[in-house]
Amino acid sequence: MLSICFIFFIFLLIFSLFLFVNSIYLLINDLVIFIEWELLNMNSSSLVMTLLFDWMSLLFMSFVLFISSMVIYYSDEYMYGDMNLNRFIILVLMFVLSMMFLIISPNLISILLGWDGLGLVSYCLVIYYQNVKSYNAGMLTALSNRIGDVALLMAIAWMLNYGSWNYIFYLDCMNDQLEMKFIAYMVVLAAMTKSAQIPFSSWLPAAMAAPTPVSALVHSSTLVTAGVYLLIRFNNLFINTFLSKLLLLISVLTMFMAGMGANFEYDLKKIIALSTLSQLGLMMSILSMGYPKMAFFHLLTHALFKALLFMCAGSVIHNMKNNQDIRVMGSIIKGLPLTTSCMNVANLALCGTPFLAGFYSKDLILELVSMNYLNILIYFLYFLSTGLTVMYSFRLIYYSMSGLMNFSNLNSISDEYLIMLKGMLGLLFLAIIGGSMLSWIIISVPQMICLPMLMKFMALLVSLMGGYLGYEIYQYKISWNLFIKNKFNLINFLGSMWFMPFLSTVGMNMFILDQGFKIIKSIDQGWNEYFGGQLIYKKMTNYSLIHQFIQNNDLKFHLLLFIILIFILLILI
Structure with missing residues (x-):
């Protein structure tokens, strides 16, 4: 009997290939399909669901469905x-469905449907392992x-100034007014919260409490990329x-902060999460x-190798008896040759190694940055962040794959999880050729890039330097120990995402929620109540x-009234 995971895997894979072929067709013929589906019509007021199918939405949906199919097969x-398990698969499918809504919506109302769907289902998935840490991370x-959701609602309210919520018709004239x-x-605020830019970055590593x-799925092609897609x-x-200009500064700082934080992190999944944050800053x-x-x-391209990297991390965590600390790993290449090969390919693609998926997009982006009119701070942070990416990738490789195993005396790690390996190999193929394929599809006209020799080699130089420094950090040599001695505060600051998780939890509680509680007690439940509801009552x-x-028609009352009337008459007379 076929399992539910295998059935959905086949269905999503076929649907993904169908959408991919159609996206190529629309791109070649320069077509856009715009569908308006009237759900309800009452007294000349119509409720219309609008759908936008162009090459971009179909290609993105195809990639999301392909990664989802591999992830569901892997989950089996x-x-x-x-x-x-069935509940888990249904939650994942609801997540994918919400993403589909968001991708094909040219209408802010239906975008909100997918946007809120992503938020709600992600909460359910983050608290899937029901413990205190998961609940806190989910909250x-x-x-x-929710901050982004409120921003989107305000944008919807402001769109009432136009005749419709179909933003796609008004994009050109909006900027003039x-x-x-x-x-x-x-919209930018909403995208910053969903894509975890500074100061909303702390939730992304916390969401690692969800199953691998x-x-x-979440940190490669769906939830975190929703904000980037909205801004596109x-x-x-x-x-x-x-x-x-403001978004450029914030995103470059996010990229730098995440790259620096990943070099001080020891949790395998959090390192990969911070690398996702770094790449989101790049986008x-x-x-x-x-x-x-x-x-x-x-x-x-990032979606392909990042999903593969997480799958490899899941396989390693399984073999390590659910331990995620990279310090207890070592020599896993001996027990898991296929998993580590996939992991190395994904890591090298992330670093932008020539002719893997990440190279085609990342190298082109860095060369476009070199050609652009930027100030020295942005340029410096861009290439420094690129070097940091290679640095934490090589640090991760050395920690987990070389040296001695620090886990237990009896090590029984092996590539025995065949279904998980098949899911990983499905993504490995695209992590190698995906970038080349997409460059032919998306960039139809060759771009002329003219740079001096030093700037042309800048990406390669910082990558080599980053790889060397990553190896040095792994080695823990005497010079490195002297450097970090008496620098605990600095390392604590850099390694904890500039204290953002603290500020987002304890800081919010101390400064905002606590003050809010006092205001409610003193005004809403205090003076307002005393002079308002309670006084009226x-x-x-x-x-x-x-x-x-x-x-009651009491005799005493009538006598009293009679006496008062006589008294008034006497005064008047």
């Missing part, structure tokens, strides 16, 4: 023994993303404005410079008692 063995993820720039600010197949669609709104920065196609190109009660006393 990774989640083996889980009593709620941080959900609340960070000053009051409409509000929509651009709200979820991480492979809305790029006309903020290109060549103050907002684009956002090239997007803010006015190259949406390049951002989309890197988004797709007491006055109304007293008046009601007086009224009731009058209504």
